Structures are given as C-alpha cells and as structure tokens.
Amino acid sequence: MIAGVGTGAMTEVEVLACLSSLRRHQRAGQRSPHKSLLVLYVLGQLVATGSSAVAWSAAVEKLADLIRDHGTPSVTPPGQRAAYPFTRLRSDGIWILDRDVPMDRVQPLTANRVVGRLDPRLEDALRDPEIAAAAARYLVEAEFPPTVAPDVLMAVGLDPDTILTTTDRFAAARPRRSSWTAAVLTAWNRQCAFCGFDGQLGAATVGVEAAHVRWFNFGGPDDPDNGLALCSLHHKLFDRGALGLSLGDDLRIAVSASFTSRTNTGQAVYDLHRRPLNPRPGTPSPAEAHVVWHTREVFKGPALTSGPVR
Incomplete structure (x- = not known):
C-alpha cells in the first residue's frame, strides 16, 4: 500500500509526489542515486516489456554497472552496492520482493532467486507514456546535471529526446540565476x-x-x-x-x-x-x-x- 495515496488510479501528481519522497541518504550534500537508478532501470523494463518485474539474477549486473558509472566513488563490491537499493526500496512502499529477505545481503537474494517489482498501482500508472516520461524526467533531473542525464536515460533503455522534452507540473522549487x-x-x-x-x-x-x-x-x-x-x-x-x-x-x-x-x-x-x-x-x-x-x-x-x- 502506497502511503498518502487514495484509492483508484494514481494521477501524475501522485506518482511524482510518491517518487519525490524516496528516502535518500543525502546528509551534507552527499549523493545517493541508488534507489533512483533502480526505479529508472525498472521503468525502462516496464516500457520495453509491459512489466516492472525483474529477477535479481538479471538485474544485479546491470544495476551494479549503473551505480558504478553514475553513483558515487566506492570500494564496496558491485553486487553489494546493487543489493542496497534492491532490498531497501521496500521501505519506501513502492517496491515489492517475492521473498522476505534481509536488507543489503547478496546471498539470500541469489539463493532464493528473488524477483522484485513496483507496487501494482504505481506500475499501472506508469504504463501511461506521459506519466512514465514525467517520472523518468523527475528522477534523472533530481539526481544528475544536464550533461549526464541523457547518458543515464540511454543506459536504462529510455529515449532522452522524448524524456527531456516532456513538460510536467512538478517544477523545481529552487530558481536558477539567469545571469x-x-x-x-x-x-x-x-x-x-x-x-x-x-x-x-x-x-x-x-x-x-x-x-x-x-x-x-x-x-x-x-x-x-x-x-x-x-x-x-x-x-x-x-x-x-x-x-x-x-x-x-x-x-x-x-x-x-x-x-x-x-x-x-x-x-x-x-x-x-x-x-x-x-x-x-x-x-x-x-x-x-x-x-x-x-x-x-x-x-x-x-x-x-x-x-x-x-
């Protein structure tokens, strides 16, 4: 059950508000794009296949590559870094695993052949191309500068030209200095x-x-x-x-x-x-x-x- 969202089909505003509430470790300006990268990866799968369901065995290498290329520098093993968002996104109420496994641990994910997917209501809403584009744009622009955002979108199988020219109603609250x-x-x-x-x-x-x-x-x-x-x-x-x-x-x-x-x-x-x-x-x-x-x-x-x- 997605907290703070009523019954019925989710609107674009509800989807974006839901994604904006993802718990991120951003103390003192620290970046932590892991959860957003997982959602973008799953969104790319949803657009391509019609389903957000991804097996850990299929996701681990791709997610580890995304975090390596677009996350913060780290000496943590790649599989371990991928396990963080794959297990912790559950706490945000939008991600479901088909097995109850411990947080952050690779071995139970592998041994139990765990499959994750978005909450069904969020998945249904993101089947709307306009809502999907707005969600992808919000996530990538919240985490990355304009020089990097197209690379991230291409890496997850989404079209930057479509996503980054989409307008939405979730405008940034902080204005830029035009000069x-x-x-x-x-x-x-x-x-x-x-x-x-x-x-x-x-x-x-x-x-x-x-x-x-x-x-x-x-x-x-x-x-x-x-x-x-x-x-x-x-x-x-x-x-x-x-x-x-x-x-x-x-x-x-x-x-x-x-x-x-x-x-x-x-x-x-x-x-x-x-x-x-x-x-x-x-x-x-x-x-x-x-x-x-x-x-x-x-x-x-x-x-x-x-x-x-x-």
Whole structure:
C-alpha cells in the first residue's frame, strides 16, 4: 500500500509526489542515486516489456554497472552496492520482493532467486507514456546535471529526446540565476579553463559552457566561485568524474586513473593531469568547499599517479 495515496488510479501528481519522497541518504550534500537508478532501470523494463518485474539474477549486473558509472566513488563490491537499493526500496512502499529477505545481503537474494517489482498501482500508472516520461524526467533531473542525464536515460533503455522534452507540473522549487552562465563565461575569458578552447561563431561563443563544480541540484550555488568555463568535452568529463580538481598550493586538474583512451586525441586528456588553473586577475577560483564536494561525490578517484607539471 502506497502511503498518502487514495484509492483508484494514481494521477501524475501522485506518482511524482510518491517518487519525490524516496528516502535518500543525502546528509551534507552527499549523493545517493541508488534507489533512483533502480526505479529508472525498472521503468525502462516496464516500457520495453509491459512489466516492472525483474529477477535479481538479471538485474544485479546491470544495476551494479549503473551505480558504478553514475553513483558515487566506492570500494564496496558491485553486487553489494546493487543489493542496497534492491532490498531497501521496500521501505519506501513502492517496491515489492517475492521473498522476505534481509536488507543489503547478496546471498539470500541469489539463493532464493528473488524477483522484485513496483507496487501494482504505481506500475499501472506508469504504463501511461506521459506519466512514465514525467517520472523518468523527475528522477534523472533530481539526481544528475544536464550533461549526464541523457547518458543515464540511454543506459536504462529510455529515449532522452522524448524524456527531456516532456513538460510536467512538478517544477523545481529552487530558481536558477539567469545571469550566472554569462557571468562565468565572461569571467573565464570565454575559453575552457582546462584546455583553452575558445570557439566563436560570429559574435557567439560555441562549444564553451558554464559548469557547476558542486552540482546545482545538490546545493551548488549560482555563485562565481562555483563555476568554470569548460569546453563541451571537458564539461562532460568533469561531470562524469573523469576529470576533477586537486587542492594544494594552487588548484590543478586531476585525471581519473579509471579514464582510458586508445587514440592520440583521447590521450590528450592525460596531458591535462596536474595542469594548474590560471584564472584571469579578478576571477575567483572554485571555492575549496565546492572542490571537496566534487572530489568526494563525483570524481572517480584515484587520480593518475604521475603526469606533466606545468
């Protein structure tokens, strides 16, 4: 029984309110997208097959990959990380397991061939394509920045072009500062703070974007010391955790040891490692608190052990 929802078919507003109440461990800005990733994965299964039922044996590898690629850095074994949302989502009243197994334990899930599925009323509501799109959009935008959201949707088998152009009535309560993007680009001379790319098309800047160090949807402010101008490639790599910043006497770029590339173009990313940021006079460097957050919650550490010093 879904708490706080009346009888009859669930409306879009009820579905979104239900998903917004998922219990997440987000103390002091910590990310915990595990439950949302499970719901998105199951939603992709529902859209593809008409059923939200997924066996643990079929879900564990995919869910572990999703958490590895889009969750926070962790040394916890992949199967264990997948077991957390698969068992704990029950406490939110929207997820049902066909066996009563302990929280967080892999062995009982495997031994009992456990199958999970969404609450039948929620599943029925999500068979409506518009409600399903609104639910997917809410979950992915609550957990990830715009550079990463399409990757997550594609990974669970949902169409980003459909999902991210859908409108819904569950608008974010926190407004964005409309002048922030232009201010960040201007502060960094409209060039990438990492590689210096400064593309222009006529009078317009192209391929250079304003990036939050601490993500906006996790309390990151639209302040100058939470912004970098980055080219589209390095913005994406920064938000995916392949690139980060290291604190010391000065701020330097860090490249994750998990990042690999086979081509000369891709290997140019390695050359960024330990390159210092050189903001123009008067431009604030990213604040230490925001860099610490990005390192803890996003960067896929450890960093490369060596690299060029400039």
